[in-house]
Amino acid sequence: MGKNVLGSLSVKTFLQHYWQKEAHLFQQSIPDFLGFLTAKEIKQLATKPDVQARLIVRQGRHYECHHGPFRPVDLKHLGEKNWTLLIQSVNHWLPEADQLLHDFRFIPYARLDDVMVSYATPGGGVGPHFDHYDVFLLQGYGLRRWEIAKTSDLAIRPNQSLKLLQRFSAQHTHDLEPGDMLYLPPLWAHNGTALTECFTYSIGFRAPTHQEWVNAMLDYLRDELQVSGVYSDPDLREERHPAKLPDSLIEQIFTITQKIQWGKKEVIDMVGRYLSEPKTTVFFDGAENSLSLQKFSQSWTERQLLLNSRTQLLFHKQRFFINGEAFNPDSSCLPLLTELADNKIIKPQVKSKQPKALVALLHDWHEQGWVYFS
Ligand code: SIN
Numbered sequence: 001m002g003k004n005v006l007g008s009l010s011v012k013t014f015l016q017h018y019w020q021k022e023a024h025l026f027q028q029s030i031p032d033f034l035g036f037l038t039a040k041e042i043k044q045l046a047t048k049p050d051v052q053a054r055l056i057v058r059q060g061r062h063y064e065c066h067h068g069p070f071r072p073v074d075l076k077h078l079g080e081k082n083w084t085l086l087i088q089s090v091n092h093w094l095p096e097a098d099q100l101l102h103d104f105r106f107i108p109y110a111r112l113d114d115v116m117v118s119y120a121t122p123g124g125g126v127g128p129h130f131d132h133y134d135v136f137l138l139q140g141y142g143l144r145r146w147e148i149a150k151t152s153d154l155a156i157r158p159n160q161s162l163k164l165l166q167r168f169s170a171q172h173t174h175d176l177e178p179g180d181m182l183y184l185p186p187l188w189a190h191n192g193t194a195l196t197e198c199f200t201y202s203i204g205f206r207a208p209t210h211q212e213w214v215n216a217m218l219d220y221l222r223d224e225l226q227v228s229g230v231y232s233d234p235d236l237r238e239e240r241h242p243a244k245l246p247d248s249l250i251e252q253i254f255t256i257t258q259k260i261q262w263g264k265k266e267v268i269d270m271v272g273r274y275l276s277e278p279k280t281t282v283f284f285d286g287a288e289n290s291l292s293l294q295k296f297s298q299s300w301t302e303r304q305l306l307l308n309s310r311t312q313l314l315f316h317k318q319r320f321f322i323n324g325e326a327f328n329p330d331s332s333c334l335p336l337l338t339e340l341a342d343n344k345i346i347k348p349q350v351k352s353k354q355p356k357a358l359v360a361l362l363h364d365w366h367e368q369g370w371v372y373f374s
Pocket residue numbers: 084117118125126131135190192200201202
């Protein structure tokens with residue numbers, strides 16, 4: 001089990017009173033947490049081609065946003081004030097950040113987005129804004145001031161590279177020290193300003209809009225729905241207006257489109273695939289050491305098997321979803337697969353306890369780089 005990041009609050013109390021409802025400050029959520037990156041390391045990450053990085057430079061009320069990947073020289077002469085460098089999905093790059101997520105497993109993985117880290121020099125920040133996310137803002141090294149407000153005035157400044165609030169006045173101000181953590185529900189206005197050189201780790205939980213879900217369902221149906229039949233009109237009659245859409249044509253197509261139907265089963269499938277689909281920036285390089293099926297099975301007798309931090313393994317009843325694919329595993333696989341999905345790790349197993357179907361499945365995932373041995 002992970003650390004209790006909620007301090008004296010029980011998970012039940014937190015979910016009942018704060019989750020999606022109220023902001024909450026957890027003092028010393030992770031006592032003396034300093035984070036796991038130095039300024040030099042975060043700058044190095046920002047130069048990697050498949051890392052999503054942003055640099056935001058503030059001049060008074062104006063913020064200029066630049067997107068990575070950056071060249072080392074871009075990050076060399078930024079001065080000592082008023083800028084911040086942000087890296088998305090550090091849990092895909094740093095085992096410590098992936099480990100940090102373990103402390104938040106009281107929220108379903110289906111809701112998790114990523115861990116973002118920001119490094120800021122004094123006066124640096126991304127400006128007053130809101131997110132469609134639930135976020136835990138965990139303070140690493142240094143001090144940051146968070147001004148927050150629950151407001152319906154969410155008008156955005158026009159013509160800016162960043163979505164900043166036109167008006168913002170703080171209702172609460174919290175100065176966070178290393179290890180403090182602020183929870184914010186979606187749509188809360190917030191403005192974080194570095195008081196000293198500092199790092200903030202944002203553990204974000206996505207809350208897709210209804211439009212996104214509808215689009216995802218339509219995409220799913222377009223890919224999956226197969227119907228038979230061809231348009232036909234053996235009873236065609238001569239029309240006075242050849243440009244007019246015949247009523248019989250409309251009627252027939254109305255009937256055809258009634259074939260677009262779905263039930264819970266399709267919704268479960270769509271949701272599982274959609275939420276386990278890797279982001280477009282995520283790539284798998286295949287197994288570091290390719291193994292034969294036999295060697296794989298032998299290795300599993302001695303070593304733990306871990307889920308790659310980029311792999312999303314989710315399930316609903318007997319249906320499993322991994323990296324955008326859906327399948328129904330053989331029932332012999334279910335206990336260990338469920339363990340792997342929940343804990344992201346499974347213990348070594350003697351050969352007699354390795355279900356054949358599971359060895360084949362895990363071997364395939366191993367070759368794709370979705371799982372690896374400790
Ligand atoms: C930051 O770490 O500066 C930005 C986090 C946020 O406001 O969502």
